[in-house]
Amino acid sequence: MHQRPIGTATRGTTNPNRLRRMDRWIAATHGPALRRSDSPVAVDLGYGAAPWTAVELLERLRAAEPRTSVVGIEIDPARVAAAQPYAREGLTFAHGGFEVPLAGRPALIRAANVLRQYDEGEVTAVWRRLCARLAPDGLLVEGTCDEIGRRHVWVALGPEGPRTVTFATRLGSLDRPSDLAERLPKALIHRNVPGEPVHAFLRDLDRAWATASPYASLGARQRWIAAVRAVSADWPLTDGERRWRQGEITVRWDALRPGG
Numbered sequence: 713m714h715q716r717p718i719g720t721a722t723r724g725t726t727n728p729n730r731l732r733r734m735d736r737w738i739a740a741t742h743g744p745a746l747r748r749s750d751s752p753v754a755v756d757l758g759y760g761a762a763p764w765t766a767v768e769l770l771e772r773l774r775a776a777e778p779r780t781s782v783v784g785i786e787i788d789p790a791r792v793a794a795a796q797p798y799a800r801e802g803l804t805f806a807h808g809g810f811e812v813p814l815a816g817r818p819a820l821i822r823a824a825n826v827l828r829q830y831d832e833g834e835v836t837a838v839w840r841r842l843c844a845r846l847a848p849d850g851l852l853v854e855g856t857c858d859e860i861g862r863r864h865v866w867v868a869l870g871p872e873g874p875r876t877v878t879f880a881t882r883l884g885s886l887d888r889p890s891d892l893a894e895r896l897p898k899a900l901i902h903r904n905v906p907g908e909p910v911h912a913f914l915r916d917l918d919r920a921w922a923t924a925s926p927y928a929s930l931g932a933r934q935r936w937i938a939a940v941r942a943v944s945a946d947w948p949l950t951d952g953e954r955r956w957r958q959g960e961i962t963v964r965w966d967a968l969r970p971g972g
Contacts, residue, residue: 717809718841719758721788722826726760728768730861731824733880735772737960738820738853741868743776745849746819752780753818757842758826759784763795763805769822770803783814810841817847823854824866827898835899839869846871855897865895867965874965876950877910883932883959889917889939903970910968916943917961933957 746752754773756766766784773780781802786792787809795805806813812821821842827835842852848871855866855878862882868875877900879892893904893914900910917939924938940949940956948964955962 717787717807717813718811719787719809719826719838720829722758722760722829725825725859726762726764727859727861728764730857730859731765731768731822731864732772732861733864733959734822734824734853734855734857734866735769736958737866737878737880737955738822738851739772739776740955742820742851743773745851746773746777746780748849749777749819749847751816751819752777753814753816754780754782754820755812755814755818755822756782756784757810757812757821757823759786759791759795760825761791761794763798765824766795766803766805767798773820774802780819783818785809785812810838812842812845814845817845817850819847819850821846821850821852823852825856827854828856830898832898832902835897839874839899843869843871843873856895856901858895863892863895865892865897865900867897867899874969876962876965877968878960878962880958880960883936886932886936886959889921890914900968900970908970910970913943913947913963913968916946933959 756769759766763784766782770782784795784805785808789807792805792807799805852869853866857864862885864880867877904911920939920942924935927935927938937956940961948967951962
Protein backbone atom coordinates (compact mmCIF):
# COMPACT_ATOMS: atom_id res chain seq x y z
CA MET A 713 0.00 0.00 0.00
CA HIS A 714 1.41 3.39 -0.99
CA GLN A 715 2.05 5.63 2.00
CA ARG A 716 0.49 9.05 1.87
CA PRO A 717 3.22 11.70 1.68
CA ILE A 718 3.99 13.42 4.97
CA GLY A 719 3.99 17.22 4.93
CA THR A 720 2.34 20.04 3.02
CA ALA A 721 3.21 21.67 -0.29
CA THR A 722 5.45 24.73 -0.27
CA ARG A 723 4.87 27.85 -2.34
CA GLY A 724 7.22 26.33 -4.87
CA THR A 725 9.31 29.45 -5.45
CA THR A 726 12.57 28.57 -7.15
CA ASN A 727 15.24 30.18 -9.29
CA PRO A 728 18.28 28.81 -11.14
CA ASN A 729 21.50 29.04 -9.12
CA ARG A 730 19.61 29.93 -5.95
CA LEU A 731 21.23 27.22 -3.83
CA ARG A 732 24.80 27.53 -5.13
CA ARG A 733 26.22 28.52 -1.74
CA MET A 734 24.67 25.55 0.01
CA ASP A 735 25.69 23.18 -2.81
CA ARG A 736 29.26 24.46 -2.75
CA TRP A 737 29.50 23.86 0.98
CA ILE A 738 27.97 20.38 0.72
CA ALA A 739 30.36 19.36 -2.04
CA ALA A 740 33.36 20.60 -0.06
CA THR A 741 32.45 19.24 3.37
CA HIS A 742 30.45 16.11 2.51
CA GLY A 743 32.37 15.09 -0.60
CA PRO A 744 34.56 12.61 1.30
CA ALA A 745 31.48 10.83 2.68
CA LEU A 746 29.97 10.63 -0.80
CA ARG A 747 33.19 9.07 -2.07
CA ARG A 748 33.15 6.49 0.73
CA SER A 749 29.54 5.52 0.03
CA ASP A 750 28.81 2.34 -1.92
CA SER A 751 25.79 4.07 -3.46
CA PRO A 752 25.91 7.86 -3.04
CA VAL A 753 22.30 9.01 -3.40
CA ALA A 754 21.30 12.62 -2.65
CA VAL A 755 17.75 13.85 -2.15
CA ASP A 756 16.52 17.32 -3.11
CA LEU A 757 13.47 17.44 -0.86
CA GLY A 758 10.77 19.93 -1.87
CA TYR A 759 12.52 21.24 -4.99
CA GLY A 760 9.54 23.39 -5.93
CA ALA A 761 7.60 24.33 -9.02
CA ALA A 762 10.60 23.82 -11.32
CA PRO A 763 13.45 21.28 -10.94
CA TRP A 764 16.40 23.65 -11.38
CA THR A 765 17.82 22.98 -7.92
CA ALA A 766 17.84 19.21 -8.42
CA VAL A 767 19.54 19.53 -11.80
CA GLU A 768 22.20 21.80 -10.30
CA LEU A 769 22.70 19.58 -7.25
CA LEU A 770 23.53 16.64 -9.51
CA GLU A 771 26.08 18.67 -11.47
CA ARG A 772 27.75 20.06 -8.36
CA LEU A 773 27.90 16.81 -6.41
CA ARG A 774 29.20 14.86 -9.39
CA ALA A 775 32.16 17.24 -9.43
CA ALA A 776 32.93 15.87 -5.94
CA GLU A 777 31.89 12.25 -6.62
CA PRO A 778 30.97 11.24 -10.20
CA ARG A 779 28.89 8.26 -9.01
CA THR A 780 26.40 10.48 -7.18
CA SER A 781 22.75 10.27 -8.18
CA VAL A 782 19.99 12.71 -7.18
CA VAL A 783 16.32 12.10 -6.49
CA GLY A 784 14.08 15.16 -6.47
CA ILE A 785 11.12 14.59 -4.14
CA GLU A 786 7.99 16.74 -4.21
CA ILE A 787 4.70 16.41 -2.35
CA ASP A 788 2.80 18.05 -5.22
CA PRO A 789 2.18 15.41 -7.94
CA ALA A 790 1.84 18.11 -10.63
CA ARG A 791 5.38 19.31 -9.89
CA VAL A 792 6.70 15.75 -10.17
CA ALA A 793 5.00 15.37 -13.55
CA ALA A 794 6.37 18.72 -14.75
CA ALA A 795 9.91 17.70 -13.77
CA GLN A 796 9.96 14.40 -15.70
CA PRO A 797 11.31 15.91 -18.96
CA TYR A 798 14.46 16.85 -16.99
CA ALA A 799 15.09 13.32 -15.75
CA ARG A 800 18.23 11.66 -17.07
CA GLU A 801 20.91 9.23 -16.01
CA GLY A 802 21.49 9.88 -12.34
CA LEU A 803 18.52 12.22 -11.93
CA THR A 804 14.98 11.07 -11.13
CA PHE A 805 11.89 12.63 -9.60
CA ALA A 806 9.43 11.07 -7.16
CA HIS A 807 6.22 11.90 -5.31
CA GLY A 808 6.69 12.07 -1.56
CA GLY A 809 7.38 14.09 1.55
CA PHE A 810 9.21 13.80 4.85
CA GLU A 811 8.96 10.01 4.75
CA VAL A 812 11.53 10.12 1.87
CA PRO A 813 10.15 7.22 -0.21
CA LEU A 814 13.37 5.53 -1.30
CA ALA A 815 14.29 1.86 -1.06
CA GLY A 816 17.63 2.64 0.58
CA ARG A 817 19.05 5.32 2.84
CA PRO A 818 20.40 8.43 1.13
CA ALA A 819 23.86 9.84 1.76
CA LEU A 820 22.40 13.36 1.68
CA ILE A 821 19.04 15.04 2.15
CA ARG A 822 18.87 18.71 1.26
CA ALA A 823 15.72 20.53 2.39
CA ALA A 824 16.00 24.19 1.39
CA ASN A 825 13.20 26.68 2.04
CA VAL A 826 10.87 23.83 3.04
CA LEU A 827 10.25 24.36 6.77
CA ARG A 828 9.66 28.11 6.67
CA GLN A 829 5.89 27.60 6.55
CA TYR A 830 5.85 25.21 9.50
CA ASP A 831 5.56 26.11 13.17
CA GLU A 832 8.78 26.17 15.19
CA GLY A 833 7.40 23.41 17.39
CA GLU A 834 7.18 21.06 14.40
CA VAL A 835 10.83 21.35 13.36
CA THR A 836 12.36 18.88 15.80
CA ALA A 837 9.99 16.08 14.77
CA VAL A 838 10.71 16.71 11.07
CA TRP A 839 14.45 16.73 11.71
CA ARG A 840 14.18 13.47 13.64
CA ARG A 841 12.16 11.82 10.87
CA LEU A 842 14.59 12.91 8.15
CA CYS A 843 17.70 12.01 10.15
CA ALA A 844 16.27 8.52 10.69
CA ARG A 845 16.24 8.06 6.90
CA LEU A 846 19.93 8.88 6.48
CA ALA A 847 22.69 6.41 5.77
CA PRO A 848 25.04 5.95 8.76
CA ASP A 849 27.48 8.47 7.25
CA GLY A 850 24.69 10.66 5.85
CA LEU A 851 23.94 14.36 6.19
CA LEU A 852 20.76 16.41 6.36
CA VAL A 853 21.10 20.06 5.37
CA GLU A 854 18.06 22.22 6.19
CA GLY A 855 17.95 25.96 5.75
CA THR A 856 16.67 29.08 4.08
CA CYS A 857 17.93 31.56 1.51
CA ASP A 858 16.73 34.67 -0.27
CA GLU A 859 15.24 34.51 -3.76
CA ILE A 860 18.53 34.84 -5.62
CA GLY A 861 20.80 33.07 -3.16
CA ARG A 862 22.82 35.99 -1.82
CA ARG A 863 22.10 35.17 1.83
CA HIS A 864 21.66 31.72 3.25
CA VAL A 865 21.66 30.05 6.68
CA TRP A 866 21.44 26.29 7.18
CA VAL A 867 21.71 23.62 9.86
CA ALA A 868 23.69 20.45 9.13
CA LEU A 869 22.54 17.30 10.89
CA GLY A 870 23.83 13.75 11.05
CA PRO A 871 21.83 10.65 12.02
CA GLU A 872 22.39 11.64 15.66
CA GLY A 873 20.94 15.16 15.23
CA PRO A 874 22.08 18.75 14.62
CA ARG A 875 25.79 19.46 14.32
CA THR A 876 26.46 22.93 12.94
CA VAL A 877 24.91 26.17 11.68
CA THR A 878 26.40 27.85 8.61
CA PHE A 879 25.91 31.49 7.60
CA ALA A 880 26.81 32.21 3.97
CA THR A 881 26.57 35.44 2.02
CA ARG A 882 27.67 37.33 -1.03
CA LEU A 883 30.06 39.64 0.78
CA GLY A 884 29.71 42.49 -1.70
CA SER A 885 26.03 42.82 -0.79
CA LEU A 886 26.53 42.72 2.98
CA ASP A 887 25.92 45.81 5.11
CA ARG A 888 26.39 43.99 8.40
CA PRO A 889 26.40 40.28 9.33
CA SER A 890 23.11 40.46 11.23
CA ASP A 891 21.41 41.10 7.88
CA LEU A 892 21.53 37.30 7.65
CA ALA A 893 19.05 37.05 10.54
CA GLU A 894 16.11 37.30 8.15
CA ARG A 895 17.24 34.00 6.58
CA LEU A 896 17.63 32.03 9.79
CA PRO A 897 15.96 28.60 9.51
CA LYS A 898 12.70 28.05 11.35
CA ALA A 899 14.42 26.52 14.39
CA LEU A 900 16.26 29.82 15.02
CA ILE A 901 14.43 32.69 13.35
CA HIS A 902 12.15 33.41 16.30
CA ARG A 903 15.10 33.14 18.67
CA ASN A 904 16.95 36.21 17.43
CA VAL A 905 16.07 38.13 20.59
CA PRO A 906 18.14 39.25 23.60
CA GLY A 907 18.98 36.34 25.87
CA GLU A 908 19.18 33.78 23.08
CA PRO A 909 22.55 32.44 21.86
CA VAL A 910 21.94 33.16 18.17
CA HIS A 911 21.22 36.80 19.00
CA ALA A 912 24.44 37.04 21.01
CA PHE A 913 26.41 35.46 18.18
CA LEU A 914 25.10 37.87 15.54
CA ARG A 915 25.68 40.79 17.92
CA ASP A 916 29.30 39.74 18.40
CA LEU A 917 29.79 39.23 14.67
CA ASP A 918 28.37 42.69 13.97
CA ARG A 919 30.77 44.19 16.49
CA ALA A 920 33.72 42.35 14.98
CA TRP A 921 32.63 43.50 11.50
CA ALA A 922 32.53 47.10 12.70
CA THR A 923 35.95 46.77 14.35
CA ALA A 924 37.35 45.31 11.13
CA SER A 925 36.18 48.30 9.06
CA PRO A 926 39.79 49.38 8.32
CA TYR A 927 40.12 46.19 6.25
CA ALA A 928 37.34 47.42 3.95
CA SER A 929 39.95 49.20 1.86
CA LEU A 930 41.32 45.74 1.02
CA GLY A 931 37.89 44.45 0.08
CA ALA A 932 34.87 42.90 1.78
CA ARG A 933 36.51 39.46 1.84
CA GLN A 934 39.46 40.62 3.94
CA ARG A 935 37.13 42.49 6.29
CA TRP A 936 34.98 39.36 6.70
CA ILE A 937 38.01 37.15 7.39
CA ALA A 938 39.24 39.57 10.05
CA ALA A 939 35.80 39.70 11.69
CA VAL A 940 35.36 35.92 11.68
CA ARG A 941 38.83 35.39 13.08
CA ALA A 942 37.97 37.77 15.91
CA VAL A 943 34.77 35.94 16.92
CA SER A 944 36.56 32.58 16.72
CA ALA A 945 38.13 33.47 20.08
CA ASP A 946 34.73 33.24 21.79
CA TRP A 947 32.60 31.00 19.57
CA PRO A 948 33.28 27.37 18.54
CA LEU A 949 33.76 27.61 14.79
CA THR A 950 34.24 24.39 12.83
CA ASP A 951 35.76 25.83 9.66
CA GLY A 952 38.81 27.86 8.69
CA GLU A 953 39.98 30.60 6.38
CA ARG A 954 39.44 28.52 3.25
CA ARG A 955 35.68 28.56 3.94
CA TRP A 956 35.67 32.08 5.34
CA ARG A 957 37.00 33.33 2.02
CA GLN A 958 33.77 32.03 0.47
CA GLY A 959 31.71 34.32 2.71
CA GLU A 960 30.89 31.56 5.19
CA ILE A 961 31.10 30.97 8.91
CA THR A 962 30.11 27.67 10.55
CA VAL A 963 29.36 27.39 14.26
CA ARG A 964 28.69 24.34 16.41
CA TRP A 965 24.96 23.82 16.94
CA ASP A 966 25.41 23.43 20.70
CA ALA A 967 26.60 27.04 20.90
CA LEU A 968 23.49 28.41 19.14
CA ARG A 969 20.92 25.93 20.42
CA PRO A 970 17.74 27.80 21.45
CA GLY A 971 17.62 28.47 25.13
CA GLY A 972 21.14 27.09 25.57
